[in-house]
Amino acid sequence: MIENKDQNKTDLTQMGEFGLIEHLTQFLKPQLESTIVGIGDDAAVLDHSGQKTVVSTDLLVEGVHFDLAYMPLKHLGYKSVIVNLSDIYAMNARATQVTVSIAVSNRFPLEALEEFYAGVAMAAKIYKVDVVGGDTTSSTKGMLISVTALGVAQEEKLCYRNGAKPNDLLVVSGDLGGAYLGYQVLNREKEVFKVNPQNQPDLDPYSYIVERQLKPEARKDIVDILEKLEVKPTAMIDISDGLSSEILHLCKQSGVGCNLFEDKIPLDPTVISTCEEFKLDSTMVALSGGEDYELLFTIAQEDYPKIKGNPNLTVVGHIAEQAEGAHLISRNNAKIPLTAQGWNSFAKA
Ligand code: ADP
Ligand code: MG
Numbered sequence: 001m002i003e004n005k006d007q008n009k010t011d012l013t014q015m016g017e018f019g020l021i022e023h024l025t026q027f028l029k030p031q032l033e034s035t036i037v038g039i040g041d042d043a044a045v046l047d048h049s050g051q052k053t054v055v056s057t058d059l060l061v062e063g064v065h066f067d068l069a070y071m072p073l074k075h076l077g078y079k080s081v082i083v084n085l086s087d088i089y090a091m092n093a094r095a096t097q098v099t100v101s102i103a104v105s106n107r108f109p110l111e112a113l114e115e116f117y118a119g120v121a122m123a124a125k126i127y128k129v130d131v132v133g134g135d136t137t138s139s140t141k142g143m144l145i146s147v148t149a150l151g152v153a154q155e156e157k158l159c160y161r162n163g164a165k166p167n168d169l170l171v172v173s174g175d176l177g178g179a180y181l182g183y184q185v186l187n188r189e190k191e192v193f194k195v196n197p198q199n200q201p202d203l204d205p206y207s208y209i210v211e212r213q214l215k216p217e218a219r220k221d222i223v224d225i226l227e228k229l230e231v232k233p234t235a236m237i238d239i240s241d242g243l244s245s246e247i248l249h250l251c252k253q254s255g256v257g258c259n260l261f262e263d264k265i266p267l268d269p270t271v272i273s274t275c276e277e278f279k280l281d282s283t284m285v286a287l288s289g290g291e292d293y294e295l296l297f298t299i300a301q302e303d304y305p306k307i308k309g310n311p312n313l314t315v316v317g318h319i320a321e322q323a324e325g326a327h328l329i330s331r332n333n334a335k336i337p338l339t340a341q342g343w344n345s346f347a348k349a
Pocket of ligand 1: 021025038039040041042043044098099131132133134135136180
């Protein structure tokens with residue numbers, strides 16, 4: 001193979017499309033019975049006998065959704081799969097297969113794509129999904145990634161965004177705001193690095209939030225927990241854009257309002273301390289931050305005893321009549337309208 005002049009890297013233009021696809025996908029062998037045919041033919045063949053199929057897709061663009069200055073390609077491959085699996089779990093379904101499509105410019109050597117696919121393969125292994133296809137093409141500038149995820153569920157298990165009823169409890173998994181703060185920390189270090197490339201950042205104190213940004217996990221475990229507890233959420237959505245905007249989606253589609261209690265929003269200690277350092281309001285960060293990939297769902301009041309005390313789940317509020325509107329009840333008991341428009345416009349409210 002031809003080596004890239006400067007860096008001992010393998011130039012993609014010398015590989016040929018088919019050789020490249022074969023090379024990148026060689027370790028992506030099917031693990032599931034439902035994958036009849038995976039990569040290699042014109043289409044994959046799946047058999048999800050008897051169950052409903054759910055499908056979700058995402059497109060990620062370099063410079064818009066990710067920055068390769070601090071995002072290692074292996075993490076990017078992992079995260080690209082994770083964000084799609086999160087959408088499947090948000091339907092209360094189980095993810096089974098994904099397709100991964102990439103477009104790259106010739107600035108990317110083979111080794112870069114190998115790293116990316118190592119991350120894809122790791123996510124596929126950990127989450128037990130098969131990579132069953134994709135597409136590979138060139139781009140004039142930068143990298144584009146599209147992942148499509150498929151999953152299955154019994155029809156009666158599926159959770160939509162439109163099922164929330166007044167008096168239902170509003171529940172979130174995990175904790176919020178970490179991914180956004182991790183991004184803030186990485187961005188700050190990137191600026192420091194620009195001025196002084198010798199400077200090695202000490203990210204240890206921020207490891208939790210940096211990991212939340214670079215290597216998020218999807219809450220497959222919550223789907224299992226809910227099944228074990230025999231709780232079927234009345235509505236569910238994943239928190240990709242920040243709690244506030246996801247609550248508003250859920251309320252709008254269900255035709256309801258809600259009260260969200262500021263003092264109940266789950267925050268990791270690192271989130272609180274980093275907010276102090278950056279002079280950010282931790283509630284604002286949780287409401288508007290995004291990329292946490294936790295699940296937000298509503299349950300009937302009578303299911304409360306089943307989830308009570310579960311360390312993965314926090315009741316953060318309750319659903320109200322639509323006419324009441326959607327509000328944040330602040331620590332000092334003020335009733336503030338929730339808005340989806342992020343930081344500044346919310347601060348003015
Ligand atoms: P076609 O010409 O029909 O688009 P390709 O030659 O692009 O077929 O793809 C051949 C096989 O490799 C197909 O199974 C396709 O789904 C798979 N494939 C192509 N690119 C990727 C990729 N980036 N990741 C995973 N599978 C891929
Ligand atoms: Mg193709």
